[in-house]
Amino acid sequence: MNLAIHPETFKVACSGCNLRELCMPIGFNLDDMKRLDEVVATRRRVKQGDLLFSSGEQFTSLYAIRTGFFKTSVSTDDGREQVTGFQMAGEVIGLDGIVSDHHNCNAVALEDSDVCVMPFANVEELSREFPVLQRHVHKIMSREIVRENSIMMLLGNMRAEERLAAFLLNLVQRLHARGFSQSELVLRMTREEIGSYLGMKLETVSRTFSKFSEDGIIDVKQRYVRIVQPDALKKIFNPDVC
Amino acid sequence: MNLAIHPETFKVACSGCNLRELCMPIGFNLDDMKRLDEVVATRRRVKQGDLLFSSGEQFTSLYAIRTGFFKTSVSTDDGREQVTGFQMAGEVIGLDGIVSDHHNCNAVALEDSDVCVMPFANVEELSREFPVLQRHVHKIMSREIVRENSIMMLLGNMRAEERLAAFLLNLVQRLHARGFSQSELVLRMTREEIGSYLGMKLETVSRTFSKFSEDGIIDVKQRYVRIVQPDALKKIFNPDVC
DNA sequence: AGATATCTTTGATGCAAATCAAACTATTGC
DNA sequence: GCAATAGTTTGATTTGCATCAAAGATATCT
Incomplete structure (x- = not known):
């Protein structure tokens, strides 16, 4: 299995990140891209088995996965777990938290991982300024809705x-x-x-x-x-x- | 069964609609509300059994249900149908179409219905102007993601x-x-x-x-x-x- | 009003996946 | 390097729901 993406080549900013085309919109000039870098506040390392966020926790940020692999899940009070997704580099998690200002699922790293922390206030502010970012955020959310539709088909009919x-x-x-x-x-x-x-x-x-x-x-x-x-x-x- | 909501009292504009608190954000002054009315382009009647939109169709608008009841569903090529949701007055459908500019599910009226057509371009434009509307749109999408998570739990574990x-x-x-x-x-x-x-x-x-x-x-x-x-x-x- | 189509209920039977069980393999820790 | 732990495979048995079938109820049409 060949590793086409070498972690050591990553830059700090979105503008220099080779995952940009996956988690950020394209079609920017250089100046805009520099502004866009503001969407990421910090980085965060999450060790295998650790939680990035958990259900009930205050929602503040979305997370773009730079390296690693996550699962998200929801649980019933009697302890049954439903894995709701597996996420890899370039994918964004945390969208579940927007509606109630609290996370609604758990995100666990399935390998040592590295995420870009994007405070949602930044995302919304820059979205108002950059229509292409706004559209991108909407597409990410819509894509998640469509994905879950197809999982419902899987679970209900297959x-x-x-x-x-x-x-x-x-x-x-x-x-x-x-x-x-x-x-x-x-x-x-x-x-x-x-x-x-x-x-x-x-x-x-x-x-x-x-x-x-x-x-x-x-x-x-x-x-x-x-x-x-x-x-x-x-x-x-x-x-x-x- | 008492009808608390009387169809005949509906106004054309959001600002005068008694479903506003369900499908539109609150906390506006009157001037802003008038601007917000621009989000709705037209109305559309959908008779029982008719499609509001169907999978593959070009996506242009979201729809807020004014009166009536809908189901949304996806289908496999071999004809299996999965109902992905039931929607009633005040709820918004069509979010699935954003990601690919084409609808990804079918929406069928289960009774004679009436929807507000909200061209998505209007929604995005006004969202950039009104942060409270922007937040509202994000919440609607997030709510849908959370709902689908709980359906996955239902289908997978119950x-x-x-x-x-x-x-x-x-x-x-x-x-x-x-x-x-x-x-x-x-x-x-x-x-x-x-x-x-x-x-x-x-x-x-x-x-x-x-x-x-x-x-x-x-x-x-x-x-x-x-x-x-x-x-x-x-x-x-x-x-x-x- | 009667005929037809659609939807719902209930019964009998079958089957795909769950459960129970145990052996096997890989990974982790000392 | 060996023991302990976590994860995987495979077999035997059970079970919840699907399927097949038919009657009954409701809505629609002429």
């Missing part, structure tokens, strides 16, 4: 194999957009976390991985996955089109 | 009875916020649509209604539902707290 196929295709597509392989990936999350996201038990996740492996669709060795027959996965996810 | 209990409690709570009874409601959707939203088959929805009825928790007669023991419903939804 069988275990379809869910896992969709999950793998989505992960590898996002990794590929970041310069990683489109056929190999290392899962940052446990079978239980995958299961929670996809509405199935860890044993079912494991069995489904084994099934795909037996069918020659993927190679799995624990957290390492290689997609041998991407078309077969697409066909499982969407029998009609492929 | 059993049929819990899902239906949560659904009824949510519906009646929103209706009550609009001046309707907190114990009686008339369902605007079929058993199949409820089932689609909650990830279960129509027969299971029907059986679960019957079960609640046998247990004396609700009275059901087709579309009419009266909640006899709200605490029992809350207990089913959340066994620990209640």
Whole structure:
């Protein structure tokens, strides 16, 4: 698995960040970009297993992931956890906190991570000044709504194999957009976390991985996955089109 | 079931609309409110069963529901439908279209309805001018994200009875916020649509209604539902707290 | 008002995934 | 380097809901 993005090349400011095209709007002149840098107040390191924010906590900032990997989840009072998403470099988390000024989910780092802290007051102020940033923020929120729509489809209508196929295709597509392989990936999350996201038990996740492996669709060795027959996965996810 | 909101009292402008506190921000002086009226371009009537917008269609506007009731849904290529939400007066739909400039779901009127058409360009322009409107738009989008998180919890972790209990409690709570009874409601959707939203088959929805009825928790007669023991419903939804 | 289509309820049966259980593998800590 | 812990795989059994089926209720049309 080749690392196309080298952490050591990161600059402090958005204007010099090679993830800019993922988490910031494009089409700025240099002066505007310098102003845009103001949106990021600080950086924050989050060690594997640590919380970036948790449900109930005061909301102040959005977070753009620079390096690392997160999961977000919500919980019931009786302790059931639902993973609501997995986020990687260039993605923005914390949008859930805007409505009530308090976070509504937990964000946990699944590996040592590094985030840009964007105080929401800065985001709103600069959004009023820069229509392209305003549009960008709206798109990020809309994208999250659309993503959750498709998860609802997954959870409400799909069988275990379809869910896992969709999950793998989505992960590898996002990794590929970041310069990683489109056929190999290392899962940052446990079978239980995958299961929670996809509405199935860890044993079912494991069995489904084994099934795909037996069918020659993927190679799995624990957290390492290689997609041998991407078309077969697409066909499982969407029998009609492929 | 008493109608606290009388359609005939509606004014054309937001400033005179008695739903304003639901779909528009509060805390304006009269001059600002007049400006805010510009956000609504026109009105549109949608007859029962008709589409307000559909997946793939060009996105231009958000829609605030003035009267009536909608469902939104997404579909797979092989024809499976997932209802992603039910919306009533004062709620805003169309946010899914922002990210790609095309709508990503279908919105169907479940009764004759009336919506305020808010061209998104207007919304963005006025948002830059009025921070309180900007914040309001952000909150609406964030609220939708949080709602979908809780539906993911429902679909991923809850059993049929819990899902239906949560659904009824949510519906009646929103209706009550609009001046309707907190114990009686008339369902605007079929058993199949409820089932689609909650990830279960129509027969299971029907059986679960019957079960609640046998247990004396609700009275059901087709579309009419009266909640006899709200605490029992809350207990089913959340066994620990209640 | 009667016919037709749509929606709902209830019963019988089947099945996909959950649960229970135990062995196996990888990672972490001393 | 070995023990302890955390995570994964696989098998046996159970179960909640889906599916199949048919009757009953309501709404719509002519």
